[in-house]
Amino acid sequence: MSPASPHPALRGGLLALLSAALFGLSTPLVQSMGQGLGPFTTAGLLYAGAAGVAWVSRRPATQEARLQKSDAPRLLAMAGTGAVIAPVALAWGLQHTSGASASLMLTLEAVFTALLAWRWYGETLDKRVSLAVALLLAGGMVLVVEQGASGQVQLWGLLAVMLATVAWGVDNTLSRSVADRDPGQVVLVKASLGAVCTGLLAGLLAEPMPQALSALGLVAVGATGYGLSLRFYLLAQRSFGAARTGSVFAFAPFIGALGAWALGDRSGTGLMVVAGLLMLAGVLLHLTETHAHMHTHEALEHEHAHRHDDGHHNHVHDPMPSGVHSHRHRHEVITHAHAYVPDAHHRHPH
Numbered sequence: 001m002s003p004a005s006p007h008p009a010l011r012g013g014l015l016a017l018l019s020a021a022l023f024g025l026s027t028p029l030v031q032s033m034g035q036g037l038g039p040f041t042t043a044g045l046l047y048a049g050a051a052g053v054a055w056v057s058r059r060p061a062t063q064e065a066r067l068q069k070s071d072a073p074r075l076l077a078m079a080g081t082g083a084v085i086a087p088v089a090l091a092w093g094l095q096h097t098s099g100a101s102a103s104l105m106l107t108l109e110a111v112f113t114a115l116l117a118w119r120w121y122g123e124t125l126d127k128r129v130s131l132a133v134a135l136l137l138a139g140g141m142v143l144v145v146e147q148g149a150s151g152q153v154q155l156w157g158l159l160a161v162m163l164a165t166v167a168w169g170v171d172n173t174l175s176r177s178v179a180d181r182d183p184g185q186v187v188l189v190k191a192s193l194g195a196v197c198t199g200l201l202a203g204l205l206a207e208p209m210p211q212a213l214s215a216l217g218l219v220a221v222g223a224t225g226y227g228l229s230l231r232f233y234l235l236a237q238r239s240f241g242a243a244r245t246g247s248v249f250a251f252a253p254f255i256g257a258l259g260a261w262a263l264g265d266r267s268g269t270g271l272m273v274v275a276g277l278l279m280l281a282g283v284l285l286h287l288t289e290t291h292a293h294m295h296t297h298e299a300l301e302h303e304h305a306h307r308h309d310d311g312h313h314n315h316v317h318d319p320m321p322s323g324v325h326s327h328r329h330r331h332e333v334i335t336h337a338h339a340y341v342p343d344a345h346h347r348h349p350h
Helices: 010-033 039-056 069-094 099-105 108-121 127-148 152-178 183-204 212-240 242-248 251-262 270-287
Strands: 292-297 300-306 325-331 334-339
Touching: 010 069, 010 212, 010 242, 010 251, 039 069, 039 183, 039 212, 069 099, 069 152, 069 183, 099 127, 099 152, 099 251, 099 270, 108 127, 108 152, 108 242, 127 242, 127 270, 152 212, 152 242, 183 212, 212 242, 242 270, 251 270
Parallel strands: none
Antiparallel strands: 292 334, 300 325
């Protein structure tokens, strides 16, 4: 997208919304199909499906940058937090609380992602963004109060879902540094590690074996709600950073709550409506943020998928390619002003 564009976040926002829709719809489906299964078995089947769709979505090296050996520690950490701790906590939590309230609690993932992206990468958190994060957090706290009034089991289930949001927040922030790699490779490695680890733990704990129909259903949900969703999430991060991707992704719980309602979950209360409105206000504040000023790009050499009509890739080829391609290239120092978001070329401090 050209730096003169008044809507630099449009591509990233649409990708994040697509990711949110796929993941949001998966939450009530996992609750329905995972009944009677252990949390490790459920997580293993989900990430087996994600690994399968990632295998067929890989791109050649001429179109996407390859993973490097130096990415291994980060990928292991991503798998541990995002493909083991988070889905296991979510699977257990979904069995001990309502699908609607669990879906809304997942909005807190955006809070933890934004805070970690601010601390680790220096992504901008001005007053508007800080207010949005506060509203999301307030909505989550209202949900805790609402579920606490329903009984101890409901509250523990909701706290397990909150643990999943923390783990996914760490995973989301870690994944920013590999967002410029081939998303098919990233998802394949993460999902494969997650499926193997949770599958082994399910066997060690002698969790009950799933019926064929339930297993196939969870694999299919994992392929779309975890595999494709993560692919689009990584592409969104590439376009406009970890914090904003996480914020737009906060629409997923609302989609999940609607899906739970469509499947017959009528557990909503007045407090849940209040929590939903607070969270929606926070999401809207994120989406309507604008940021533009004069800034300088320092000299940089890196590799990622790019094109030559975005105002930031001025190197030459013979012949000049017309579409997206990937190779190692160098950026010279340039100073200009335009509306932007913290993508791969706009990570300067403020």
